Amino acid sequence: MRKRLVAWTILTCALLAVAVWTVLGPPEPPAGPHLPSRDLTAAVR
Incomplete structure (x- = not known):
């Protein structure tokens, strides 16, 4: 029963994400001075 509940929850979330x-549409890149890749490398450092 629990596996079925988890599978149902994941499937529902996936369908909701596809609908949104x-x-x-796909998310727009943030309009800031920093590029996301630079922010990611800075966060890793």
């Missing part, structure tokens, strides 16, 4: 992605 379809309605809103």
Whole structure:
């Protein structure tokens, strides 16, 4: 029963994410002076 609940929750979240992605489109890159890749490397350091 628990595995079925987990599978149902994951499936529901996936469908919801696809629906939001379809309605809103892919996320826009942040309009800041730093590039996301630079922020990521800085966070790693």
